[in-house]
Amino acid sequence: MSSLRMTAGWWASAKVTLAAFAIALLIGAVLIAFSDEDVVETLPNLFTYPGDFFVAAADAIGSSYWAMLKGSLGSWHAIASTLERSAPLICAGLGVTFAFRAGLFNIGAQGQMTIAALIGGYVAFAWQLPAGLHLLCALVACLIGGALWGGVAGVLKAQAGAHEVITTIMLNYVAASVLLYALSKDAFQRPGSDNALSPQPLDTARFPSIGGVHLGVLLALLAAVLVWWVLDRSTLGFELRAVGANPNAARTAGMSTTVVYTVAMVIAGALAGLAAAMNVLGEGNALSPTLVGSIGFDAITVALLGRASPVGTVLAGLLFGAMSVGGVAMQASVGTPKELTAVIQALIVLFVAAPTFVKALMRFKDQGGGTTLLAKGWGA
């Protein structure tokens, strides 16, 4: 009986999610149609020859989405770049998820990644070590850098009660300044150059790759399993979720919110550090002011789309990675602007996170399923 109900709930939830995707893609389709020159040309004759308009629109929409799909999954090379693009999103998303479970809204993945990349990147290009050891050192340096920066926000929250939304935002800016400052120093610049660009990470510090995919991707998946285990199976995870659900009750039950907040942010930061490792040690990018890009912020959307669960975060990260790789391919082959993928991504999260709206729009009967994340305010 109970398993039957679970299946029904699962189907209702899946139905709502699928509908949310469909609505987002539909709105995206309208935007694609109106950004296409051929379609816009048929607009003046919309009422005399409506057929032209619909043929042109269908052609534009079909070819754009097809190009996106092919560019992200159509070949082994495409799949490889999708995986590599997804890996940092998954790791940083896991960091946001982990803090979220402790009731902390970690907007600081960006800053944590920046500091991690700075320290790990330095180890990767400046130290001379044998192959395996060098990778290990650089990886640990990344984790420490992220944990350090996340830990600052955790300590400020736990000891001084400073709200983590403010502190993580501020730490993001401070981290960006620190990176810029470091890149203005000779120690971080390429020899003989005055640009804000570091040397390439040495090959000894890079993740080995098989078939065009670096093995850091496996590490990202391993991290997801580990996060799942810690959250759902360990004492720490239990305390974390207890504090996240109700800090007062947890304190009454004898848990230390101070310790939980600090540990949660340290681990969240380390996960963001792992994301930086994907970027620096995996793809082998040199340090530059734009190294992290918007991964730290996309990680928040990834975690939210994954409903703050490790499995959900992995799936959401893969989806966002695929869409961002596919978006570039779409612009290259069909000319549809890649900026559209950001809009579609935002719409997907919007509708997935608003199941009541989707149910009302699609006139689904309310059979449960598709619950929203716990609505929480500022108070903690």
Add this chain to the structure above:
Amino acid sequence: MTAAAITEEGTVDIRDRADVVRQIRQLVVFAIVAVLTLVFWLSTEDAVIPYRLGEGEDVSTFDGAVALVLCFLLALVALGLAAVNRVPRGWAGTLIYLAVGLAFVLSFLIWSYGDQMTETPTALLNPLPGTVRLSTPLILGAMAGCLCERAGVINLAIEGQMLVGAYFAALAATVVSSATFGLVGGLVAGVALSVLLGFFALRYQMNQVVLGVVLIALATGLTDFLLSQLPRELNEPEILQRIAIPVLSDIPLLGPTLFDQNLLVYLMYVAVAGSTLLLFETRWGLRVRAVGEHPKAADTVGIKVNRLRWQAVLLGGAMAGLGGAYFTVGSTGSFDSNASAGNGFIALAAVIMGRWHPIGATLSACLFGFCFTLQAQLAFLDKIPGELLRASPYLVTLIAVAGFVGRVRPPAADGEPYVKG
């Protein structure tokens, strides 16, 4: 956790943990300030600094040697008060914090501008007009935050509202070729994004934190998309001109600071005064606050909870949209990708630092504006690397939030959707 001790006179002295933490925080912050002011004092040999009160005015000089000593002594006194745990609470305490802050800024400025070996030393320019200018978008965004959150709706999307406000202000101003009309465009765009906020948060009870993040992502994507699609000629707006208010702008120091600015700044004054009066002096404001603290109680006495929340959200959106207009028609003109550059987040921080009160939020926003202005000026001196100076406003916030603001209490029902029944 209570630590009780019986002193020699036999009186019982009971201290709870919060009091101990408060003392430790004060000790740490005042000690940092005391050390820094001491360093500034000892490392400055020539404390005569050149300054200018206005852009067109002559350079005068000021000998800061005595001021350096006084600043250090002030910090020392504050440190002493903290050491014996005698820093008063309430207004007197705020005054002490303010005095220590000013002492730090003054000695920092004297140190920065002192010891200049060049023939024509860089003069310290009165930072107040710049502060008011750079604070304007922050304050307008903070007003949006205050209004929404006092009504119980978390508005994380200030950044998004500013971004669409900035883009559509530029677009409207270009199409009509009037910078003033651009403000209307920004306002309408801000309201439009608020409609989405209200629609999903109030009607469909979506998690407001998630919604805020999503709306920011949507606004970023949408403005980037429009920027890439629409021709460049649609993004060349005129810029708002400065209007000097007669008589008032002639007041020394205060006049050029407050009354020789553009229209948007004057609108900001109206917004601050308006929000404060609306929230605390009108029946509407009382109801808004009731809805944000205890919607069920408000509903019981016949207040329409969601209707009031809608009104607050839309009014807030209008203000954030106006704030966004600053980044195009209010300053540089054409719209660049991600024009608001995190100002919405800083406005959010100002709301929390100002404890959800329009005046408090305005003062916090001014603190940021002041840091931004100083940072832009100090970049001309080579004492501190420009890259690190850029971090100063954010470091100041971190210290302020961790040292003085501490645990804050948001409106009780902030972020909780209200379902009648």
